[in-house]
Amino acid sequence: MVVKIRNITSIQVFNVACQTGNVTRAAQLLNISQSSVSYHIKKLETDLGCSLFRRTKKGLELTEEGTSLAIHVEKGLSMIQTGLERVANLAGSVKVALLPMFSSRWLSSRLGSLMELHPDLQLSMHNHNNSFARMQNPSSFADLGIQWGKGNWSGFDVHRLWPEKLAVVCSPAYLAAHPISQPMDLYKCNLLHVDDSRMWDEWLALNALTTNAGQAQMMLEDRHFQLSSTINGLGVSLFASWLVEEELRSGVLVNPFGRNFETSFAYHLIVPKGEKPSKPVEQFCDWLLQMRGSQAEGTS
Structure with a gap:
């Protein structure tokens, strides 16, 4: 039997309720009333024909069925978000995970050439403390990143920028x-x-x-x-x-x-493996890998 969920909002409310374990906090995060949170949870339970939460003095506690559903909901919403971001990327947007010192001392002075080459490219910069390669879901954080290390990161296409x-x-x-x-x-x-x-x-x-x-x-x-x-x-x-x-x-x-x-350490361009990168992501990668030649000469 195919179970049809009539309102995706109920799924979103359920997901936030799972994360917070509290109706009041879920309502605050979603900017809706507590009664709306309760309504959507109840509606989802009615559609599925089972209880998803146990109401306790400490808040909401997932049932066995709720725990099973929560795993799939988190993965599903993450995939939806990734899909939305990839469609946005088709319009020219690239999310880049950057190391602050690399950004300020190398990248910032060279971005002008990228903008001249691809004037429609929209960059969204996100700093990280060399943690991009260790994130559980790196593609939700950025399309690509700069990482310092030895280059031995599974799950990524890795390009060493230059010897150090x-x-x-x-x-x-x-x-x-x-x-x-x-x-x-x-x-x-x-x-x-x-x-x-x-x-x-x-x-x-x-x-x-x-x-x-x-x-x-x-x-x-x-x-x-x-x-x-x-x-x-x-x-x-x-x-x-x-x-x-x-x-x-x-x-x-x-x-x-x-x-x-x-040293065996170096800066690397890393791109999460999975779906084929969008054209704007490929444009950024191609530009960066072309630009690395001048730096490599300076460090040799």
């Missing part, structure tokens, strides 16, 4: 207080990083050192915060060398080794 070299940097005052002349001197320093310590682990290994469990370190929220913390003398950082050229020239940062180091 890393600079070890700190403030002049920090260097004066913590002399650094050889790699093992960093054992006495506070190592600053974002996400995790994998970059430092790799750097230490490449310099024939092992990770010290008692190493002083500080994890920061994003690269901009890491940069300001390094300038303010909180410790030593690893940065893609081109990102800190300006600070090294001005003298607010110094490179105690006077050279840069090889």
Whole structure:
């Protein structure tokens, strides 16, 4: 038997009620009355011929049937949203997941050429803290993204933008207080990083050192915060060398080794696998991959 749901609004109300577990909160989020929330839930239960919630003192609690339905409703509404966004993309809209420092120090100064090439392209920028590749449903966040790492992300088409070299940097005052002349001197320093310590682990290994469990370190929220913390003398950082050229020239940062180091880390363009990307998404990707040549020359 085919069950016909006469009102999609009831499905939407059910979904929000599942997420909140509370009629009052669901009504606030949907900007409708509590009685309307109750009406739509009751209507859906009548159409299906079963109870979806148990009403308790703490709020709404899903029944077995409600739990089963909630899983399908969440997936279904997500697919509808993705479809709507893909249709919108046909009109020239692209959602891009960006890393703030990459945006400010590389992308922003080059977007003019993209706009000249594709004047009808509409860009929607969404910042993330290097989390796009780990999102449960990345395509609902953006059509494509820039991610820092080694490129080993399943579920994405991955394009390495260019090879990187890393600079070890700190403030002049920090260097004066913590002399650094050889790699093992960093054992006495506070190592600053974002996400995790994998970059430092790799750097230490490449310099024939092992990770010290008692190493002083500080994890920061994003690269901009890491940069300001390094300038303010909180410790030593690893940065893609081109990102800190300006600070090294001005003298607010110094490179105690006077050279840069090889790394397996890099910036990548990543596109969630699944449906074929829209034409505007392909246009953005093609442009970005063409633009990467000049940067690759500068980092070699």
